[in-house]
Amino acid sequence: MPAIPRLLRAILLGAAAVAVLAPATAASADPSPSDVQQQIDQSSSALEKIVEQYNGVGEKLKATQAAADDLNAKMAPLQSQLDTAYASVGQIAATAYKGGAAKPMALLLSDGSPESLLGQLTSLNHLASVEQRQIQGYAQAKTQYDEQKKKLDDLLNQQRADQKSLADQKAKIEGDVANLMALRKRLLGSATATPPAKVAAPNIAGSAGAAVRFAYGVIGKPYVYAAAGPNGYDCSGLTMAAWRAAGRSLPHNAEMQWNQVAHISSGQLQPGDLVFYSGLGHVAIYVGNGQVIHAPQPGDYVKLASVNMMPPYGYGRVR
Structure with a gap:
């Protein structure tokens, strides 16, 4: 039985201790207005650095996107030229191989001139070789464009990832600032400063x-x-x-x-x-x-x- 009074006494003493501490804790819950403003200034300074980085990535992203768009615009006619050259060579090949044996004989019989037939075949071969050189040139240029495009695409992806990372950081700090502004409003009656009055601009040329x-x-x-x-x-x-x-x-x-x-x-x-x-x-x-x-x-x-x-x-x- 004596143990029960000791237990009650311990509980009562503990409650009294909490009662003594509670007012002091409540009294220190709200920082002073100057402390809140200092926190706002510090958080705002941190946020501004993030925002400026965010702006910088946005500027770089615009420049990279413009370069990618310019490259795509240049690649479009190149691809068209390449397709046309391939089609032309295909047509030449079809002329040479599809019924190609009958046509030279017909030319020989109608014209009676082996030189004329030789000239036709030579022109056909020359045309094919010209087209082939064009295709090689177009293909080399396209390979270079493809390499540039890959670099630009990789850069775009990296910049977009950087932008998202900064946006996440920005959102976090914005939340902190919003909480501080709410506290400022509660303590000072307004979350914002007083707007400044308009001032006449000096006469500068x-x-x-x-x-x-x-x-x-x-x-x-x-x-x-x-x-x-x-x-x-x-x-x-x-x-x-x-x-x-x-x-x-x-x-x-x-x-x-x-x-x-x-x-x-x-x-x-x-x-x-x-x-x-x-x-x-x-x-x-x-x-x-x-x-x-x-x-x-x-x-x-x-x-x-x-x-x-x-x-x-x-x-x-x-x-």
Whole structure:
């Protein structure tokens, strides 16, 4: 009997311990708003790198597909020529072998000239040899095209696999960001930042002025992954769209843009130049007065910021 009170006492003591710990655990369940924002910033930075890689693979995939389409377009007439040449040789063979013995005799009897018959046979052989050389040339060219096509098909398959892998990573991080946004809304009342007010663009001449005016015109548009307008932008999508408005073509990827522009120093910065950040994971357009316009991260909007909002990786001028 004495064992029962000891057991009850242990149960009661355990329950009391849980009761003491529970409020402290509940109190620490919600991080502070600043902690949530820090987590959003970190997750967004990781996601932006994945998105930029995704954009880069997409650009390479477009180029490879264009090369494959061009190769297929060139192969179509080659295949037609090859088929025609084979058909021609087949017709020659049929002429030579199907009733071929009677035709030379008829020519000899009608013309009475062995030289004429010899000329006919020589022309027939010459025509066949010409067709044969054509077939050899076409076949060699087709073999080369087939080799190129296999390389392109292998590259397409690899790039599509890379794209899917990045899309899976992107979906995972997007889910993390969505959870953080929901927590931010619960703590701060809104999942998104306050949209910035429109700002008048400065008067800048030339193509750089056209790019800068475009960037000012989309201030307040939301950040959207892998988007280049008109309803939203990611970082390289914004700079690509701005310079497209100025008649210049840039790829939808920060690293590819870096590889295409002329590299300059910070002292040479002029409106329209691009500023790269975060190990080529982010890019913005310089608009003068120490400011850039960029598409920052999920839940935010295209906006003005200091050119030194984070340490720049480098600076580039669109050529």
